[in-house]
Amino acid sequence: NLPFSWESLLPDFPKGPLCKYRKKASFNWKEMAVLLDGKDIIQLKNRIFSALESDPLFVHHPGEELSREKYQELTFLRCKRLFEYDFLTQQEIIENPLKIFHMVLCIGMYDWSPCIQYLLHFLNCASYLLEFIINTPDFEAAKFWIGNMGKHATHAVVYAQLYTPDGQYQGLHSFLVQIRDIKTLLPIPGVVVGDIGKKIGQNGLDNGFAMFHNVRIPKENILNIAGDVTAEGKYSSSVKDVKERFSAALGSLSSGRTVITAVSMTNLKLALSIAIRFSAVRCQFGPTDDEEIPVLEYQTQQWRLLPYLAATYALDYFCKSLFENLTEFYLGLLTKQRSQRQADIGREIHALCAASKPLTSWTAQQAAQECREACGGHGYLAMNRLGEIRNDNDPNCTYEGDNNVLLQQTSNYLMSWMHCIRDKVPFESPFGTINVLQDYHHILDWKFTAMSVEDCMDSSVPLAAYKWLVCYLLRESDLKLSKEKQSGRSDFEAKNNCQVYYCRSLAIAFIEQTVLQRYHDYTHDPDIPSTLQPVLKNLSALYGLWSLSKHLAVLYQGGYASGEQAGRFIQNAILELCYRLKDDAVALVDVFAPPDFILNSPIGKANGELYKNIWGEVLQGSKTLNRPSWWTEFCINRPVAGRLKSKL
Ligand SMILES: CCCCCCC/C=C/C(=O)SCCNC(=O)CCNC(=O)[C@H](O)C(C)(C)COP(=O)(O)OP(=O)(O)OC[C@H]1O[C@@H](n2cnc3c(N)ncnc32)[C@H](O)[C@@H]1OP(=O)(O)O
Numbered sequence: 100n101l102p103f104s105w106e107s108l109l110p111d112f113p114k115g116p117l118c119k120y121r122k123k124a125s126f127n128w129k130e131m132a133v134l135l136d137g138k139d140i141i142q143l144k145n146r147i148f149s150a151l152e153s154d155p156l157f158v159h160h161p162g163e164e165l166s167r168e169k170y171q172e173l174t175f176l177r178c179k180r181l182f183e184y185d186f187l188t189q190q191e192i193i194e195n196p197l198k199i200f201h202m203v204l205c206i207g208m209y210d211w212s213p214c215i216q217y218l219l220h221f222l223n224c225a226s227y228l229l230e231f232i233i234n235t236p237d238f239e240a241a242k243f244w245i246g247n248m249g250k251h252a253t254h255a256v257v258y259a260q261l262y263t264p265d266g267q268y269q270g271l272h273s274f275l276v277q278i279r280d281i282k283t284l285l286p287i288p289g290v291v292v293g294d295i296g297k298k299i300g301q302n303g304l305d306n307g308f309a310m311f312h313n314v315r316i317p318k319e320n321i322l323n324i325a326g327d328v329t330a331e332g333k334y335s336s337s338v339k340d341v342k343e344r345f346s347a348a349l350g351s352l353s354s355g356r357t358v359i360t361a362v363s364m365t366n367l368k369l370a371l372s373i374a375i376r377f378s379a380v381r382c383q384f385g386p387t388d389d390e391e392i393p394v395l396e397y398q399t400q401q402w403r404l405l406p407y408l409a410a411t412y413a414l415d416y417f418c419k420s421l422f423e424n425l426t427e428f429y430l431g432l433l434t435k436q437r438s439q440r441q442a443d444i445g446r447e448i449h450a451l452c453a454a455s456k457p458l459t460s461w462t463a464q465q466a467a468q469e470c471r472e473a474c475g476g477h478g479y480l481a482m483n484r485l486g487e488i489r490n491d492n493d494p495n496c497t498y499e500g501d502n503n504v505l506l507q508q509t510s511n512y513l514m515s516w517m518h519c520i521r522d523k524v525p526f527e528s529p530f531g532t533i534n535v536l537q538d539y540h541h542i543l544d545w546k547f548t549a550m551s552v553e554d555c556m557d558s559s560v561p562l563a564a565y566k567w568l569v570c571y572l573l574r575e576s577d578l579k580l581s582k583e584k585q586s587g588r589s590d591f592e593a594k595n596n597c598q599v600y601y602c603r604s605l606a607i608a609f610i611e612q613t614v615l616q617r618y619h620d621y622t623h624d625p626d627i628p629s630t631l632q633p634v635l636k637n638l639s640a641l642y643g644l645w646s647l648s649k650h651l652a653v654l655y656q657g658g659y660a661s662g663e664q665a666g667r668f669i670q671n672a673i674l675e676l677c678y679r680l681k682d683d684a685v686a687l688v689d690v691f692a693p694p695d696f697i698l699n700s701p702i703g704k705a706n707g708e709l710y711k712n713i714w715g716e717v718l719q720g721s722k723t724l725n726r727p728s729w730w731t732e733f734c735i736n737r738p739v740a741g742r743l744k745s746k747l
């Protein structure tokens with residue numbers, strides 16, 4: 100019963116082999132897409148996707164090997180074109196900041212290289228507007244890896260230690276430094292700048308290094324987020340505490356980490372669209388010699404893919420909610436809020452994105468590999484794009500802070516609440532993510548109580564287990580830290596020795612619990628249409644149980660679960676949910692898959708014509724049917740076996 104305008108927004112898919120599964124779906128994919136994104140966002144996506152598809156600069160070059168130099172040039176031209184499109188007006192951004200988020204992800208679905216290049220220019224221009232002297236003391240202190248710096252950036256935001264003329268060290272600050280001449284692209288005197296070389300992925304993007312030798316920049320170029328220097332060289336800051344200034348200076352990293360969380364989630368969407376459509380069409384073996392069945396019918400294939408599909412839905416919802424949290428944080432910054440709430444928001448958002456980036460980038464990394472293997476040999480064919488998705492996702496685990504290092508920030512935050520818990524002081528956080536700890540003592544007494552597999556089919560079961568897990572790991576991490584300190588270890592050593600199995604697991608359990616809590620609340624909201632709620636609840640339960648199953652050992656170790664049944668119920672519930680979701684799987688990816696041109700994978704096309712699509716692409720290769728240029732080496736200059744064998 101969708102109004103006509105929705106139909107024109109979301110056209111039907113071409114008829115073909117995927118229809119079989121599409122017909123079996125328990126829900127209408129268009130209704131789901133409208134529920135999840137809304138009309139405005141769908142229109143924006145359509146606008147961006149069709150602009151890219153009809154622009155010759157964005158045409159794909161199947162079967163053509165682009166050199167790194169050419170790819171970088173093309174990426175730069177595409178990035179420039181994105182500025183020309185200017186997809187969003189300022190008014191649109193102000194009215195709905197979530198549109199920036201969607202714009203970035205739509206471009207990224209096409210290719211992350213121009214997207215990140217554009218984003219880095221966009222963020223650096225948009226978010227930052229004495230005679231300082233910038234120096235790199237030695238080559239180990241060189242700036243390395245900087246996006247856009249390799250070939251073309253003319254200005255850089257440089258984080259540097261600030262020393263005022265009185266010799267006082269004032270901590271980390273950021274400065275706007277010109278590195279190349281804007282007319283010639285040649286380096287500014289005193290700047291050594293260059294490209295760092297080929298990477299594992301994202302090779303359209305030029306990453307560079309820079310060293311500075313007494314480069315003078317105007318006084319106005321200090322980006323005075325946390326402090327400023329007067330014309331007389333005197334330092335002033337509204338944030339008195341050095342540590343607080345450090346947090347303020349690094350606060351902007353939270354936006355990058357939030358975006359990377361969403362970038363990784365988008366990679367999940369791409370990889371799963373390909374693998375599930377493939378699995379629904381690719382037939383192998385069967386109950387009888389003359390009947391082959393789609394590989395999606397196999398329990399193993401369902402168990403390998405469908406939990407990642409559930410994770411995609413849960414993380415998609417989480418990313419949007421995190422972006423809303425971030426928007427609130429930035430509104431506070433822009434309006435120069437100095438309240439305790441603003442400071443608390445800064446700490447909470449930092450703790451959240453320092454763990455959501457690891458969770459999502461690792462999930463996407465594992466999913467991309469699983470999807471690659473789930474598509475068998477065809478998954479390994481570069482044209483099907485799973486290798487590109489895997490490699491382009493990989494640095495999400497590293498940049499804007501290495502995942503393992505960032506998790507320590509989240510566990511530090513959680514541990515910082517222990518004194519309130521111990522002293523029974525009331526506490527809460529602005530976004531409520533740590534409020535679960537208010538019941539810490541009570542929750543630690545909880546046990547796994549489900550009596551059957553059916554009892555486990557709702558996400559309330561894994562959610563309760565996660566609450567216990569977070570409290571338990573917090574208690575154990577705190578005890579471990581005390582023990583380490585009591586045994587005479589320094590604070591530094593003690594903290595290091597508490598990471599594996601303790602603080603690291605705590606941070607991961609916390610973010611999984613937070614993602615699940617938000618998704619559980621969303622899917623159980625009475626306002627969700629009854630036509631969509633059953634499948635959404637199944638996704639929530641599957642995500643929760645599957646994530647939780649990786650912590651089974653700790654659930655038993657800490658006494659939350661006991662006996663054979665608990666583990667068995669969880670495992671069987673996962674399998675049962677996978678089975679229930681398999682007929683919905685194609686429709687579930689139809690909801691988020693971008694158009695074929697953007698997905699750019701023959702085996703992932705919406706028409707499901709697997710073999711025709713592959714052949715179509717293979718035959719487009721410019722040299723597919725050519726005799727190799729070195730054919731004479733094979734046919735004429737034949738090797739004389741043993742000719743070079745030593746005669747000694
Ligand atoms: C945009 C998306 C597209 C992709 C872009 C790709 C381009 C890539 C760009 C980059 O990679 S840019 C470089 C990014 N670099 C980093 O992210 C560095 C990572 N490292 C750090 O952030 C820090 O080393 C560390 C992890 C914070 C640890 O530093 P340190 O040990 O010195 O600090 P602490 O003692 O733990 O913290 C002090 C204090 O500050 C608080 N804090 C730290 N960071 C933040 C923050 N971002 N926001 C708010 N607060 C922060 C921290 O919690 C501590 O507070 P207290 O506990 O003392 O209250």
Ligand SMILES: Cc1cc2nc3c(=O)[nH]c(=O)nc-3n(C[C@H](O)[C@H](O)[C@H](O)COP(=O)(O)OP(=O)(O)OC[C@H]3O[C@@H](n4cnc5c(N)ncnc54)[C@H](O)[C@@H]3O)c2cc1C
Pocket residue numbers: 243244245246247298301306494497498499500501502503504
């Ligand atoms: C593709 C790409 C693009 C990038 N773009 C930019 C950019 O535009 N601008 C920019 O400034 N930077 C950029 N970077 C750099 C990036 O921010 C850093 O690589 C990242 O922050 C990790 O730091 P590192 O490389 O120094 O790793 P290291 O700190 O050397 O880490 C190496 C290993 O040691 C471990 N380790 C380190 N410290 C600890 C600890 N305390 N406890 C336990 N384990 C630890 C880490 O887990 C990691 O596995 C980019 C990186 C990549 C890969």
